[in-house]
Amino acid sequence: MLEKEFNHYLSHQKELVKKYKGKFIIIKGEEILGAYETEKEAYETIVKDHTVGSFLIQHCLPGKEGITQSFHSRVVFS
Numbered sequence: 286m287l288e289k290e291f292n293h294y295l296s297h298q299k300e301l302v303k304k305y306k307g308k309f310i311i312i313k314g315e316e317i318l319g320a321y322e323t324e325k326e327a328y329e330t331i332v333k334d335h336t337v338g339s340f341l342i343q344h345c346l347p348g349k350e351g352i353t354q355s356f357h358s359r360v361v362f363s
Contacts, residue, residue, distance in 0.1 A: 289314060290341035295352070305345040313340040320345070 290312040294301065301310065301317070308320040309327040313335065321327040327342045 286338065287341045291343075294341070294343050298347075298352075301345055302347045306347070308345050310343050310345050311340055312343060 293312055293315045294310075305317075305320045308322065309324045310320045311318040311327055311331050318335075318340065319327065319330060321330065324342055324344070331340055331342070
């Protein structure tokens with residue numbers, strides 16, 4: 286799911302970063318539908334006209350910075 290959109294981002298990351306560095310871009314298929322300052326703004330805009338799960342919101346950053354997420358938890362494993 287959304288593999289096409291993510292692969293499009295990876296294939297064009299360098300040029301997209303030049304144009305949209307630091308923005309949250311919306312990708313549907315192989316088309317950039319918009320660029321926004323915040324993820325919230327991008328989401329609130331896109332869901333007006335598109336179904337959740339049919340688009341990718343990607344933070345446009347250089348290198349692996351733009352494709353890596355870290356999640357933190359307060360769970361302790363023993």
